[in-house]
Amino acid sequence: MGANFNLKTLTVALAALSAASIASAAGLDRSGQDITAFLQDGTYAETVYTYLDADVSGHDNAYVGPDKNAYQQGKKIDDIAESYDFFRYGVKADINDTFSVGILYDEPFGAAADYSGNNNFVDQNPLSPRNGEGTNVEVRTENITGILGAKLGENKNFQIYGGPVAQRVKANVKLRGTAYEVANGYTTNINADQDYGWIAGVAYSKPEIALQAALTYRSEIEHNANAFESYPLAPRVGGSIPPVAGGPFVFPSTRDGDIEITTPKSVNFDFQTGINPTMLATAKVRWVPWSDFAIVPSLYNEVSTANPAYRPDGLSLVSYDKDQWLVELGLAKRLTPALAVTGNIGWDSGAGNPVSSLGPIDGYYSAGLGAKYNFTENWAISAGGKYLWFGDAEGQIPSKTVVSNFEDNDGFALGMKLSYQAK
Template sequence: MKKMLMGATALAMVGGASYAGGIDRSGQGVNILFEEGDYAQFTFARINPNVTGTPAVAGAFANANNVAQSFNQLSFGYKHEFNEKWSAAIIADQPFGAHVLYADGPFSNAGSGGALPFDAQADIDSRALTFLAQYNLGNGFSIHGGARALSVNGIIESGDGRLNADSDYDWGGVLGVAYEKPEIALRVALTYASAIDVGFDGDIEQLIGAGTLAPSRATDFTVEFPESVNLDFQTGIAPKTLLFGSVRWVGWEGFNLTTSGLAGDIEWVNFADDTYTYRLGVGRQINDSLSLALVAGYESSGTRPSTTALAPTTGSKSIGIAATYDTNKNWVFSGGLEYVIPGDQNVQVQSGAAPDLQFNDNSAVVAGIRIGYHF
């Protein structure tokens, strides 16, 4: 079953790096804890979206083409087994991010008629280090937990102006419980990650008139990155066949980025909905070296219309395939492809009865590889 578990893991990786709600990117999984013995893995994914908006009122604006930018996801994990009771792991990943650019259309410099001195965009990256320990309680039960350090940096350019900021590492906690029955490849793991208050330092250039920015001034603020719960499960359903899946909840409702302005506060980002992401798949061992898997994903849609041009889609559906090749000499190679249909969204950032842009019938392709080594 080990080879099929690796195939399932590869697909979970690919899906977690695709279009999740809010600015969720990695899914913050802890499945490396359940690998056999000492183990290291490196993961790379490339996400290529195609997201275009058309005017809600014909002729009102030009199209906003390809506003969602392609990006890469990297992660590294290492697990060490001290004895039958204790093991530990460290995970480095990029849990949050946003890459949106309006190079044309109403939120670009040209499309706004000069009202914006730049193209509206969000370019946000993050880095996290998660330190975990696991204790085997016996009878198939175990507990795991630890700490997560998060650092975020980026730039937002919108109708409010330009905000450029970054943070040091701030800390949160992780706690979970699992049950395993190896003879039928059964595992259920529940993991809670606390919210993290991230303190930022940066500068603001506030838009004070058409095409005019106020002089840059320093700012500091705090953003609470949300708590989350992951439920991961798998079980054998037939010889050499595995059913696996996950449910992830993230408390994005109330996520807010607000700074002080020249005449009151500026709300740069405000998310109105929590997200629930579901994945279900089947893995099949083909021979002693090769296994294949198929997985489907669904995320419920949030509020429409969006009040920020930086959130041009909501919810998603996806289908993916993966293959895992075990050399039977420590090395394990996995690869996967996923096709994602981001949920339709209307963007309304100006007052009026109709939204400014409608984002319908868009797509994304995700490709990923994972290299694992058992010591």
Template sequence: MKLHHGATSALALATALMASQAGAIGLDRSNQDITAIFEEGNVVELSFGKVFPKISGRDRGSPIETYENVGEDFTNASASVKMDFSNGFSGALIIDQPFGADIAYGGNPETTGFGGTTAQLHSSAVTALGRYRFNDNFSVHAGVRRQTLEADIMLSGQAYGPLNGYSVALEESSANGYLIGAAYEVPEIALRAALTYNSAIEHDFETVETTTPPLQAPPELGGGGFPAQLASTTSVETPESWNLDLQSGVAPDTLVFANIRYAAYEDTRVSPQAFKAATGGASLTNIDDNYQMQVGVGRRLSEMFAVQAAVGFEAEGDERISPLDPTNGKRWVSIGGAYNLDAVTISGGIRYTMLGDASPQVRNPTSGQLVPVADFNDNSAVAIGMSVAYRF
């Protein structure tokens, strides 16, 4: 029951494309997908997606104040080249945008809890990996990754107390990591189970913190002030993660698949020097370790056309919700298709994500307790994407 690649790789590609575009864990954007290494033959692929979040909430301190369209639209692109070599070896080069954030709160910072708060994170990564097949059933893969990040964060609004007006620029930083994994396959039924570990990557950002008026350390931390603008270096570790990709043919021209990702975000802390001293070691980001899962089915309708559908979820975390990611858990459904024409496959789809209700919190400067400041309910995101693959 070996399936034509139009019903296997093309459908898996459309599914992976939509899985990467919205509703991912924490700051994830691409899920660090490396399934290009499992494509048949030599393939070059280009993928593009656009996400339209609808994230709005209401300020608890002022019932008439609302935050409209806090999540900004964003795009995500990736490219890969995979080639077979001799003696069971193959290799791939993958370029993607693994992490990101585009958050901007409207409202007056003098009358709202979060008015004027923004967070922008941009990233890119280049991954070079190789695969060795011991036989038709077992293989291992490993590679190196070069990752580049930059970010700007502004804390604005009455909820931040003395931190109202604080901003930090984390200048572009590049650092290296690795990945390693293994796979089991039964080609006759298009079965594959592939597990991949992605290492944490530590960045040292050249940092500029700006505050008006200048920050003061609390008395219990020795007091003292900081200049209105402070340059320093901030170490930030992007999360280690595990990806499990499963698929199997269950009937002629029919494929089922599942993708599971776990990311350890609790070690991703952003504590620039002045902010850390003024808050007793707090982090600008507070993201729980979490997992997400999706399952789906693909069906080849003809030699040229195939379709797929999938559902998925991200588990809810605890109530420690950051204003820079005002959601808690996600559910989604996606549909897609692939059109195969000789050496070219065009695939794409659409995904609707229901974002979990959340009440973002900040730490009260007097009591030290986390206090909910706003409520975000009934939000969603729509993602569209397409990919073009050329086999040579």
């Protein structure tokens, strides 16, 4: 066989760019749910900080007529994407040469958008108590994953792993402006809820050529949270329904009740292999079935059934038409025994177009650079940056009416990682 690509000599190059390796603009995906910290040799720990800043601007729809898909450029919509940051932590240890344990923390799903200015997504009614308020959405989630792994085979090349996942989710959505028709003024606050799922995977490694491959499945997680809804125009909508036995029906303007939210399952494939003793090739593929995901607050859904076209199921507040695919390819090069650099390119399919006006991006292309420096035998610091070219997208409201258009947008991600490894 040819040159031995000892994994230890390439460890300095591993995941140098992952400090800024966020997943995507598809759906609510954010962290990419990376588990590579658990796949490291020996005792390993990392702290990762990621910051994302995007410019997502466009125009509202000036078209007036029956065609839901028609678009005519309207008023300017300034940048709606709020910058956000999040942390990721991981720790892993070997019990013996067969069993390993680990704990991972990340913030897998989220959204942060805020409309302002003079457009159809801001309440412009001087008589409204919400005059000047813009459409706003904030979604945050937190995951804690426990993993137990067992290495199998004569040379311990195979590993199976799995464990429980605890997830916390909360959200706040405000719909403002004439773009949302009768839902102008609608607000829902979804209180924090914690529930549980699981993770399972299999990995294969061949240290002599620095090869490692891992396939990881995460289950969906069902939440039953408390949600308070305010729908100022709901009574007027109810009063417009033709009378039924006992008199006309009137929807309430507020409701305090439960909401079921199921965060999606996912599959990640992580791969690396040595090209020569100082260079590593990496690949990542991620799939998330966002077409199965929906946020359906009960009052919002119930009021939508006043329109016979949306009966019997009513409308979701947020939903997506397609599943997400993410592909990232990279190279890592060890320049010195302590310093390595990386570069990667990526593609994200998005979750359909038109897409929700609360996140009007149709996937992205990306390019990134990073570096990792071992300042002691065990401690290292990594830094990375990634530029993202967002796909053009039309924004739609839940009735599938196009209400906006967003073009030529971009963003960047920056990350830093502090890691410790002892073999």
